[in-house]
Amino acid sequence: MTVSRDQRAIQVPASVDHLSEVRSFVRDCVAHFGGSQRVADDLVQAVDEATCNVMLHGYKGKPGDIDIEAALRDRKIEIRILDRSPTFDPTTAPAREPGSTPAPTRPGGMGLGIELLRSLTDEVHHSARPDGGNELTLVRAIDGPAQED
Amino acid sequence: MAMTIDVERLGGSPPVAVVALAGELDASNYEQVIDVVRGAYDEGARGLVIDLEQLTFMASSGLFALHSAVRIMRGETPPDPEEGWSALHQMAQDEDSRATSVRLAAAQEPIARVLDRTGMLRLFALDGSRADAIAALQGA
Numbered sequence: 001m002t003v004s005r006d007q008r009a010i011q012v013p014a015s016v017d018h019l020s021e022v023r024s025f026v027r028d029c030v031a032h033f034g035g036s037q038r039v040a041d042d043l044v045q046a047v048d049e050a051t052c053n054v055m056l057h058g059y060k061g062k063p064g065d066i067d068i069e070a071a072l073r074d075r076k077i078e079i080r081i082l083d084r085s086p087t088f089d090p091t092t093a094p095a096r097e098p099g100s101t102p103a104p105t106r107p108g109g110m111g112l113g114i115e116l117l118r119s120l121t122d123e124v125h126h127s128a129r130p131d132g133g134n135e136l137t138l139v140r141a142i143d144g145p146a147q148e149d
Numbered sequence: 150m151a152m153t154i155d156v157e158r159l160g161g162s163p164p165v166a167v168v169a170l171a172g173e174l175d176a177s178n179y180e181q182v183i184d185v186v187r188g189a190y191d192e193g194a195r196g197l198v199i200d201l202e203q204l205t206f207m208a209s210s211g212l213f214a215l216h217s218a219v220r221i222m223r224g225e226t227p228p229d230p231e232e233g234w235s236a237l238h239q240m241a242q243d244e245d246s247r248a249t250s251v252r253l254a255a256a257q258e259p260i261a262r263v264l265d266r267t268g269m270l271r272l273f274a275l276d277g278s279r280a281d282a283i284a285a286l287q288g289a
Contacts, residue, residue, distance in 0.1 A: 016176040020151075023173070023206065041259040048208050052176045116209065119266055 006033065007071040012051075014059040014066055014083070022051050022068060026079065029070040033077055035142045042146060043079060046120040046138050050081050050090075058085030058134070075142050076122070084133035089126040090114045122146050152178045152204075154185050158194065161287045163250075166194035167279060171203035174211035182214040186221050195250060196286035197222050200279045202255035207263055215253070215269065222250045248273050254282040 010025045012018040026047045030040035047068065054066055067082040091114060117124050123139035140146060152172040159165045166189035174182065186197060197218060201207075217227035253275045256264065264270050276282040 019175050019177060019208070020173060023175075041262070044206065045208075045259075045263060048175065048206075052208060052210070056176065116267065 007069060008032070009067060009069045011065050011067050014055045014062075014064040014085075016052060016055055019048055019052060019055075022066075023048055025068060026070065029079075030077060033070075033072040033142060035077060035140075039077070039140055039142060042120040043077065043138070043140055046117050046140075047079055047081065049116055050136055050138065053090070054081065054083045054085060054134070054136075058083055058088060060085075072142065077140050077142055079138045079140075081136045081138075082129065082133065084129075087128045087132075087134060089128075089134075090117070090136070091124055091126045120146055152181070154181060156185055156189060158189070158192070159283065163195035163286070164193050165196035165198060165283055165286050166192075167198045167200055167283065169200040169203065169279075173206040174204060174214070175206065175208040176210040179208075179210040179214040182211070183217045183221070183227060186214075186218040187227075190221050190224075195222070196283075197251045198254055198279055198282040198286065199251065200254045200282075201257070201260055202279070204260055205257065207260050209267070212263075212267055212269055215251075215273065219248045219251050219272070222248075247271070250286070252276055252282040252285055254279045 008025075008029050010021070012021055023044045026044045027040050030043055035043075051066060051068070064084055067080075069080045069082070071078050114124065117138065121138045121140045123137070125137040125139075127135045129135055152170060152174055155169040155171070157167040157169070159167065168182070168185055168189065170182065189197065199215065199218065213228075220227045251273065253264070253273045255278055256275055261275065264273070264275065274282075274285065276285060
């Protein structure tokens with residue numbers, strides 16, 4: 001049933017100076033897969049957020065690489081963000097009470113974190129890589145918004 | 150894509166600075182925005198328009214820069230990035246903290262969407278044009 005039609009990948013150093021490369025990559029992939037401008041905008045925002053968090057809070061300024069892979073499967077765009085920084089699962093960040101002030105999602109967390117990722121995508125999955133590091137997968141249907149607006 | 154910042158200082162009452170951002174605002178350059186706003190405040194600006202017409206992308210670090218701009222224009226110390234998001238949520242949920250001396254102008258749709266999603270539109274007025282924003286600040 002699952003048909004892997006196409007896959008693309010990029011590797012960037014863990015420095016915020018490379019975020020624009022990451023965004024260009026995501027935008028190109030979504031266009032190549034035939035996704036709408038809206039899907040591209042949302043995935044660019046989500047991947048920038050997730051990748052930036054890995055750079056700032058995963059590697060914490062230490063040298064390292066981040067691999068980003070994009071694939072189209074069953075009309076869904078899957079983007080995987082792979083790193084070698086200490087294991088951290090953003091999807092387990094505690095839900096906050098409505099109206100309460102959220103703590104940063106992790107030490108030094110400037111990012112919007114999991115709430116924004118969830119609002120921009122249909123699915124967010126995390127797994128620890130067996131040989132160290134994290135794999136964060138963002139999934140978004142190629143045609144249609146992630147959710148109501 | 151890099152970001153460029155253009156600053157225009159206007160007379161009138163209160164003195165207004167217009168900071169126009171073009172390109173992509175992200176974690177690599179948000180501090181430039183904070184520095185420019187601080188400079189404008191130090192030179193006497195008491196109203197600030199952030200013109201977003203040419204901005205094509207804004208990361209959450211950009212939202213942090215906007216929040217810092219509000220604090221600077223109030224004569225306060227901008228928040229520590231280590232606590233930024235928490236402080237920003239606090240502000241967005243507090244109606245009394247709605248910015249009166251900082252207005253956003255002419256945001257493109259993706260930017261307006263991220264401002265809305267993150268609750269920032271409760272904090273900032275978003276005007277259709279730079280001229281509207283200036284007029285709102287100076288009561289013209």
